[in-house]
Structures are given as C-alpha cells and as structure tokens.
Amino acid sequence: MDTLEIVPQRFIGLDIHKHYFVATGVNPDKEQILGPQRVPNARLEAWAERELCPTDAVVLEMTTNTWKVVDTLEPFTHSVTVAHPPHVHLITRAQVMTDKKAALILAQLHAAGLLPPVWVPPQAVRHLRALIAQRWKMVRLATQAKCRLQSVLHKYHLEAPLKSDPYTPQMRAWWEALPLEPLEQFRLQSDLDTVAFARQQLERLEQCLAHHAARDERVPLLVQIPGIGFINAVTILAAIGEIGRFPTANHLVGYAGLGTKVHDSGQLHWRGRITKMGRRDLRRAMVEAAQSAVRHHDHWKVEYQRLCGQTAKKKAKVAIARKLLVTVWHTLAKDEVDRFATPQQVACSFFGLAYKLKVKNLPDGMSALQFTRHHLDRLGIGQELTHIPWGSKAFKLPPSQLPPAG
Template identity: 35%
Template sequence: MKIIGLDIHRTFAQVAILEDGVVKDHGRFLMDRDAVLAFAQKALNKDDDVVLEATGNTATVVRLLQPFVHRVVIANPLQVRAIAWAKVKTDKIDAATLARLHAARFLPEVWMPTEEVELQRRLVAERTQLVSQMTRLKNRIQSILHANLLPRETGRVYGAKGRDRLMSLPIPPDQMRTALRHHDELQRLGGELALADRALAKKALDDPNVRRLMTINGVNAVVATSVLAAVGDITRFSSPQKLVSYLGLNPSVHQSGDHPAFHGHITHQGRGHARGMLVEAAWTLAASPGPLSAFFHRIGAKRGRQVAAVATARKLAVLIWHMLSKGQDYEWARPALLQFKIRALELTAGHESRRGGKKPGPARDYSLKAVRDQERAWILGVEQEYKYFVAHWKEKPPKSTPQRGHH
C-alpha cells in the first residue's frame, strides 16, 4: 500500500509517495483531465490512498482518481497549516506532509459532498452571485441620485418602467449614461435571476427536506436549500452543537491556566452563506408571532437585536438538526402559510396557474382573512405559553475555576 500526497495548484500538482516509511518525490503533472487520468493509470493501484487539500477543483480531481485507488482523502487546508507549520515551505514538502499526516492518522479530513449536493451548492452560489451583483448596481444608481441631491428611490427606478423614471430626473448627461447602463445591466441580471430561481425551485420541490424546513414559519425555499446544500448529510453531525460549530454560529472560547473561560463573538467559520441565510430567517421570524419570535425579543431586550438575530439563528440550527435527524416537521407550523409558500414555489418552478379553476387549491386558505386570523391567534397562544414557561428562568453565572492554593 502506498500513500500519495498531492499538493495541487492551478496548473500542476506536486506528487510525493510514502511507501514502507520512506517518502519519495514523484515529480509533478499538469492539472487537466487527460494528465490526471494518465497519472492515475500509470502511478496508482487499487490499494493506495491519495491525499489532497480542499481546493476549487477538488471534486473533479477526486471523481477522476476514485476508480483507481482504495480511497481519496480530502484534507482541511486551514487545519493542516495549523498542525504542520514550517518556516521552510515548498511544494515537495507540502505533498510529503500530507502523506505523513495521513499515515500517522493525524490528518484533519473534509467531507466529500455527493454530486447532488454539489449541484445544490452550485445553484445556491449562482443565485447568491446574481443577487450580490444586482445589489451593487442598485447601490451605484442610488449613489448617483445622492450625488445630485435627489431623494432615494425606493424601487421605482429598478423595474421595467424605471428607465423612463430615471430619464425624467435632473441628472447630468454623463451620470445619466452611467445610471442607464446600470439599469440595463440590472434588467439583464434580473432575467438571469429568474432562471436561477426556477432551477432552484424545481430542485426544491423534489426534495422532501426542503418542504420539511419550510414548515418553520420564517424559512422559505431559498433559506432551506442554502442550509441543506451546506449541511449535506445530517448524519455527519453527531449532535446539534456540531452543526452549530460547522456553521460558525458558536461563540469563540479563550481559556488558559486557572483563569475562567472567556466567550467572545461567534467564530464565523464554516459555510458563511448558510449562516447568513439563517440570520436572515431570524429577522423574518422576529416580525411574526411564535415561540422563536418570543425568543428573539427576549434576547433582544437583554443584549440588543443584533445579538438576538445571531442567537435565534443558532437556535434555528439546533432545531434544523433535530428535524432532519428525526424526520419530523416543525411542531408549530401554520398549515395555510405552508401551503401558500409551497404554491409560490410551484409557480416559480413554472407550474400552471390555477386562477379561475373550479376547485381552489389548498394555498387559497391563506388568502382568507378568517383563516389567517385563526392561525395567528393559535400561534400567539403558543408564544404566550413560551413566555410563561421562561418567565421565571434565572441565568446562572459561569462557574469559575478555583485558584491554586485557595480552598
């Protein structure tokens, strides 16, 4: 059995082979499909292990090499650097280090997502990039208005008729050209976003876990898909705390010697987009009734709304772990609201409209004020029960470690 360490770069990969306790340099090969397959056919055997760090093209390299070896191991690059820091750093040393760490069973590994999860992640990333670009263009248009002492336009200049609105404003010709160019690009990206939303909606409708997470009142398909794409297989996390840590929502901890532990801001490690989606969902939940809203406002009254949003996002992560691990929907789901969200998702996916049909669908209930009021009254009752339950809780200060020499 051999252990092959690969230090992968954009154009080449450096190879080190560990066999019988000895590491040998095996040169390098180009990073293109034919060269990777040629290396695999020539140098690899079915009982070998290949070790490489996670990079942008890791998934493709892994899938090309897997048929030729016993196992392909993906290393966490940040943790590898923390473990094997060296003043002398070369590609050959990095490749050899990966092989040695794996042989010593001291290699911090990264989970390899399935092709289905990879597709989810690409869809989420595409949508995120489009939204980011559109937000940037909107801000540039607003900056032009601000420079000319014009009041902020709240959406009127962004739509299909916004071009005429822009042209009617007293803006110098050179800035007008810039604003119109931004507007036209905004319309083009809007069409791309609609296509991305349709593709995401089609995948979401086929995923029972998306529907399950949508039973949480403040979670829509975009939030659910983003979280599921980041998490992948929930069985990877043995506890909800492991998922919270993976999403970077756990507080950082500093402790040394006999001093008590100091808890700081959240770590911000892991999947940043999923973390942002959960925080966004937390703000949505704050504006609607329910126990999660009561939790948000309880924390907000003590620590401020920003802290409350992060704390609610962390509670959502714990809730999601339990729902996915146990295969259960949210206990306090609002049925009419859920059907409304699912119908909106179907329309985004391109399903035919049922307007004018003889038999209304289940999503129609949410348009009835009596149904909405009934659901709202019920969830307000649940919120009051939560407030009563936590009313007499007393926070205990953290236990401090006793100083040496004191009893």
C-alpha cells in the same frame, strides 16, 4: 474484494496548483518511495492511470476544482482524502515551505492518520451548491448596481416617484430622463442594464431551484420553520448535504460557525463571539431566517425581545439564528414538527410554498391544497383543519387520511 478491506501500501500527497501538481509518496513507515513528481494538470488522468494502483491512499488539500480531481483519481486508488487546509497548518508550521515539501508533509501526515477527512459531497449536492452560489452572485451584482443608482439620487437631491422599488423596468424611462452629464448618463444606463440582467438571471435561477425543491421531500419540513422560505430551505439543504453527518445539533451549529468561542483553562473562563469557522452560506441563510422570524412569529418575537434585554440587537438575532438551526437539525434528523408552530401556520406555509414552486412542478400532479394536506399528514398534524385562511378567502382542504386526534 472491497477496496475498504485492502490495506494501503502507499500514501501519496498531492500539492495542487493552478497549472500543475506535485506528487510525493511514502510507505506505512513514512519513508519516501515516490517522487517528487511535477505533472501538468492536463495530464492528471494519464498520470493516475500510469502511477496509481488500488493500494494507494491519496490525500490533497481543499482547493479550487478539488472535486474534479477527486472524481478523476477515485477509480485508480484505494481512497482519496480531502484535507481542510487549516487542519494541516495546525499540525505543521514550517518556516520554509515548497511544493515538494508540502506534498511530502501531506503524505506523511496521511500515513500517520493525522488528517481528518473533509466530506466529499455527491454530484447532486455540488451542482445545487453551485446554483445557490450563482444566485447569490446575481443578488450582489444587482445590489451593487442599485447602490450606485441610489447615489445618483443623493448627489442631485432627487426622489424616485416609486419608493417601494424604483428599479423596475417601468421606471427606466424616468431614470433615463434625468438631466445628467453625458458620461454620467452612460454610467446610469449601464447600471440599469446590470439590474435588468441580474433580475432576469435571478428569475431563471429561481425557476430552476423551484423545480428542484418541488421534488425534495425535505423542503416542506424546513418551510414549516418560521422565517424559512423555499430559497433558504434549498440553501440550507445544499450546505448541510446529509444530515446524518451531524450526530447532534451542536455539531451542525459548529459546522455553520454559529457556535461561540470558548476559553476554559484553570480559573479563567470566557465566551467570545461566534467562530465564523463554518459554511458562510448556511450561516447567512439562518441569519436571514432569524430576521424574518423575529418580525412575524409570536414566539420568536418574545424570545428576541428577551435577548435584546441582555445583549445587542445584532447579537440577539445571531442567537435566534442559532436556535433556529437547532430546530433545523431536529426537523431533518427526526422528522419532527416545529414545536412553536401551530397546525394552521404550518398549513399556510405549505400552501404558500406550493404556489411559489408553481403548481405544475408539484409531484404526482398534486394541487396546492392536496400538496398541503399531504405534508400535514406526513407530519401527523392538522387532522382537524378543514380550511386554510388566505387573505380575505378561506380554501377548503381535502380530508385528512390520519385518524382523528384524541
């Protein structure tokens, strides 16, 4: 029998901590029938094998290493539900909260059906999210070290000879030749080492992401949208997971925390700032895309200027980020072409993507031009295109497999 057809007979709440967890179970009438039991985390699997059965519905709050706990418990239970902590706190606000009480409250709320579940991402999405997070850590590490190096220049009124990127390996000798005190020279060398380390790690991480992106058919769909490169595309896909989770574009906007706060009661109505209640990585990726789109794309330049006439520049960019996210939803949910992009712009985006991913990583041994034509045909556009302008050159595209337009 399918476990979903089994009616849970026990609802077990787990209050998980760094070194141990507390388990309490209730029946469908919310009467305590198990525990509280305090168990070391190292004995989680043994406890689950001994105490749990296929009629148990387990619930726990989102915390560090939640997914490992979920994977461990799932084979022994009817279901494992992960609850978002703010949702639990909205329902119950106790002045006195202990581990035992927290586990009991979770079990009783779950038995009453009051806890909306958090989506449990599959392993592939978890690994991709972790990879994106690691890349962001390296970006921040490099940025912090560069800021410290820049402060040395300000302190001594110096100017680096290479203004575009004074932190390249070729510039190291110049930095080390600066007349500094021994301890300050030591700190400077440490920061130079940090920048070099972060740069090396970023190259490795981006190679891994490129290898993944080359095999994900959704990446080219996103890259056609102005401002979205392959790193941003992979970040967006990792944050979203399955687009089918969002029935409308507004649901995705809310998930990203890009929707505005609204108060509508009686005769009082106002809209505030964005909620920032969703995934920070998705919100950051869309703001980065907006910053690029308003600089390089005609439609979004005009839209940005229009919004700047009504609000501050930063708010205008956030508004563009929200609009781009709506485009992302339509693109992924319906395989639609970005209505503000021209076939030639899309072709250039695909061609540039092919080289960023490296031709050797492209599926089915495609060349960059074959990759470009394949995805143009997939979107049903660009049948009339024969060449791609690229700098001072024009590359000849393979013929389209689609019938001529019109």
